[in-house]
Amino acid sequence: MRFFSKLLFIIPLFLFPFVCTLSQKPGTDAIEIDSVIIRGRAASRNLMERPYTEPNSILPSISRLGIIDIERTGATNVVEAMNFIPGALIETRGRQVKQFFSVRGQKYPYPDYAVNGVWQKEFEELPYFFSTSDIEEIEIIRSSAALLTGLSGLTGLVNIRTKEYTSAETRIEFEYGSFNTIHSHISNGNKIGNFSYAAGLGYDHTSGPLGKHSSESMTNLYTQIGWQPSGKLNVKANLFMLNGTRELRITEVPADKRYRDMIQNFDPIQTVLTNIKTIYRPNSILSTEFQLFMSHRNPVFNDEVKETSSNEKDYEYGLNFIQSVAVTPLNTLRFGGLYNRWIAPNGKRFYIGKRCDVETYSAVIVDEHRIGRVTLDGGIRWTNAYLNEYGAFNIEGDGAAFRNVTPIQNEWESPSVQGSLGASYSTGNWFSLFFNSAAGQVKPRRGSLDINMAEPLNEIRYKFDLGSAVDLQNAGKFTLTTFRVVQKNAIALSGQTYLDPVTNIMRELYENRDQDQYGVEVEYSGTQLFNIVQPFANFTLMKSMMDEEGTMIANRENPVFITAAGFFINWKSLDFNILGKYVSKFENDRFAVPADGPQPLGDYGTIDITAGYTLKGKVPVRFYLKSRNTGDRHYSTVIGYPDFGRMIFGGIQVKL
Numbered sequence: 001m002r003f004f005s006k007l008l009f010i011i012p013l014f015l016f017p018f019v020c021t022l023s024q025k026p027g028t029d030a031i032e033i034d035s036v037i038i039r040g041r042a043a044s045r046n047l048m049e050r051p052y053t054e055p056n057s058i059l060p061s062i063s064r065l066g067i068i069d070i071e072r073t074g075a076t077n078v079v080e081a082m083n084f085i086p087g088a089l090i091e092t093r094g095r096q097v098k099q100f101f102s103v104r105g106q107k108y109p110y111p112d113y114a115v116n117g118v119w120q121k122e123f124e125e126l127p128y129f130f131s132t133s134d135i136e137e138i139e140i141i142r143s144s145a146a147l148l149t150g151l152s153g154l155t156g157l158v159n160i161r162t163k164e165y166t167s168a169e170t171r172i173e174f175e176y177g178s179f180n181t182i183h184s185h186i187s188n189g190n191k192i193g194n195f196s197y198a199a200g201l202g203y204d205h206t207s208g209p210l211g212k213h214s215s216e217s218m219t220n221l222y223t224q225i226g227w228q229p230s231g232k233l234n235v236k237a238n239l240f241m242l243n244g245t246r247e248l249r250i251t252e253v254p255a256d257k258r259y260r261d262m263i264q265n266f267d268p269i270q271t272v273l274t275n276i277k278t279i280y281r282p283n284s285i286l287s288t289e290f291q292l293f294m295s296h297r298n299p300v301f302n303d304e305v306k307e308t309s310s311n312e313k314d315y316e317y318g319l320n321f322i323q324s325v326a327v328t329p330l331n332t333l334r335f336g337g338l339y340n341r342w343i344a345p346n347g348k349r350f351y352i353g354k355r356c357d358v359e360t361y362s363a364v365i366v367d368e369h370r371i372g373r374v375t376l377d378g379g380i381r382w383t384n385a386y387l388n389e390y391g392a393f394n395i396e397g398d399g400a401a402f403r404n405v406t407p408i409q410n411e412w413e414s415p416s417v418q419g420s421l422g423a424s425y426s427t428g429n430w431f432s433l434f435f436n437s438a439a440g441q442v443k444p445r446r447g448s449l450d451i452n453m454a455e456p457l458n459e460i461r462y463k464f465d466l467g468s469a470v471d472l473q474n475a476g477k478f479t480l481t482t483f484r485v486v487q488k489n490a491i492a493l494s495g496q497t498y499l500d501p502v503t504n505i506m507r508e509l510y511e512n513r514d515q516d517q518y519g520v521e522v523e524y525s526g527t528q529l530f531n532i533v534q535p536f537a538n539f540t541l542m543k544s545m546m547d548e549e550g551t552m553i554a555n556r557e558n559p560v561f562i563t564a565a566g567f568f569i570n571w572k573s574l575d576f577n578i579l580g581k582y583v584s585k586f587e588n589d590r591f592a593v594p595a596d597g598p599q600p601l602g603d604y605g606t607i608d609i610t611a612g613y614t615l616k617g618k619v620p621v622r623f624y625l626k627s628r629n630t631g632d633r634h635y636s637t638v639i640g641y642p643d644f645g646r647m648i649f650g651g652i653q654v655k656l
Contacts, residue, residue, distance in 0.1 A: 175652075
């Protein structure tokens with residue numbers, strides 16, 4: 001019976017957009033808009049203007065969410081905004097990293113983050129605090145084949161591009177809802193001659209459900225200044241400041257009692273992210289982009305039971321450089337490098353009390369060549385790190401010796417190399433075909449420990465994407481992508497943990513094992529029907545395998561299929577958006593009682609609804625209501641952290 005109830009939820013959700021498409025009268029004009037929920041209008045392929053653009057061969061595996069897309073989902077932070085892209089899985093919990101985002105089973109490490117193209121070494125604790133009110137676009141590279149944006153390499157990438165203004169605009173937002181949740185924000189920007197600026201100030205708060213110890217507050221400040229003294233030179237500077245507090249939610253049964261007894265918080269959480277970007281284009285065949293960046297994070301971790309505190313401050317700074325050269329009208333060569341220095345004076349996560357000081361060097365070269373309707377691309381990235389001081393590895397025997405380990409000093413790590421080859425074919429109007437392959441090493445996240453209290457081995461990863469895109473003209477766009485990811489010595493959770501008796505920090509231990517994922521992604525993004533309704537749908541089917549004592553068996557830690565669909569209605573002053581999602585069952589033993597083994601997760605369907613009315617005048621004012629998890633479905637994506645259920649919000653937006 002449960003099987004049929006799932007079908008009743010999934011089939012209408014997935015087929016509705018196609019029914020709407022068939023219902024469109026022949027000859028009815030469709031109005032093009034900037035973007036749709038899953039894939040916006042394709043980004044410019046001008047590699048002189050955007051030298052960090054990834055190779056054309058992975059285009060079907062890139063999702064772009066613009067301002068309109070984000071507003072339609074009603075998302076107030078980066079993680080919420082990505083929920084409806086193909087294959088998205090968001091694991092919500094209450095530990096130091098609150099939410100993990102992944103696609104295609106890419107975990108441990110999870111996809112990396114970048115802000116305005118600048119790779120962030122330590123960012124996982126911030127995306128759910130990063131307000132969408134200051135975001136122009138979120139680019140998600142679902143394929144593990146990114147080479148150009150930082151060191152994301154073979155783990156996928158989320159690139160956050162902040163707002164820019166071409167004319168005067170002021171925007172005011174206020175929202176209030178369940179659990180005393182507040183979202184407020186004011187922003188202003190303009191372009192005056194050769195100068196432009198953007199500024200935003202916001203405050204977000206939630207008390208969380210009673211007794212869950214899940215209160216959060218965050219104030220965020222964003223500023224950007226742009227200067228274009230000539231048509232050849234452009235300079236931009238960005239600054240983000242975050243300041244707030246967060247209680248770590250208390251876990252529930254069936255989580256292990258040792259987790260349920262933990263009462264912890266971060267107070268305060270302080271972050272500063274800043275970068276300066278210079279783009280110089282002396283002529284049509286040369287383009288140089290240079291980035292300087294600095295990030296400083298200062299979270300204070302407090303144990304309310306033991307009444308202890310530890311400061312996990314860290315900072316990083318460095319530079320990115322890339323040069324684009326149009327060798328011929330049909331060939332573009334790009335090469336560049338990255339330097340990053342990361343310092344955690346008091347240690348970070350696993351290594352509290354052990355100073356970390358690491359310098360990372362990287363170089364990349366990518367070439368793209370067109371032959372008629374075929375585009376070929378290939379690239380390679382070399383990376384190495386120098387350990388000035390790292391009190392992390394060479395731990396032997398029992399974990400109790402952890403605090404007495406001798407730091408590694410003045411040593412080079414072994415270098416890693418990643419490369420990709422791809423090709424694409426386009427008819428020029430309605431059909432395109434893409435193939436991309438990549439291979440290389442994936443290093444364990446800094447601070448990871450295996451069951452022997454040592455650093456896990458590097459993973460060797462191979463990935464393959466084969467995709468096609470069909471432009472259905474007035475009916476929208478259809479994309480089909482097949483993928484495979486082969487992982488040798490993949491970095492995976494072992495199910496074992498180590499509890500530091502002094503800091504009371506639980507260290508999750510990893511292991512190396514072979515893994516294999518392959519699957520298919522189907523995506524449909526429609527144009528407006530009858531100038532009113534715009535549908536979308538996507539479906540990801542994946543099979544995950546892992547090695548167990550020399551035999552490849554099903555990896556039940558990943559769902560088999562994920563689907564999302566919905567439609568957006570805009571009629572006169574009314575707007576109505578409904579988005580549905582279903583995630584099949586999976587399991588995990590993270591936070592479980594060891595004797596109980598893996599516990600069931602997933603197997604849920606949710607519907608989100610947003611309805612608004614705009615008073616159109618000299619100053620447009622929009623009033624709206626939105627409902628999250630409208631069916632009040634209780635489910636978990638991580639053991640011991642069930643969803644809070646239905647949440648209702650009301651808000652107002654004013655645009656001057």
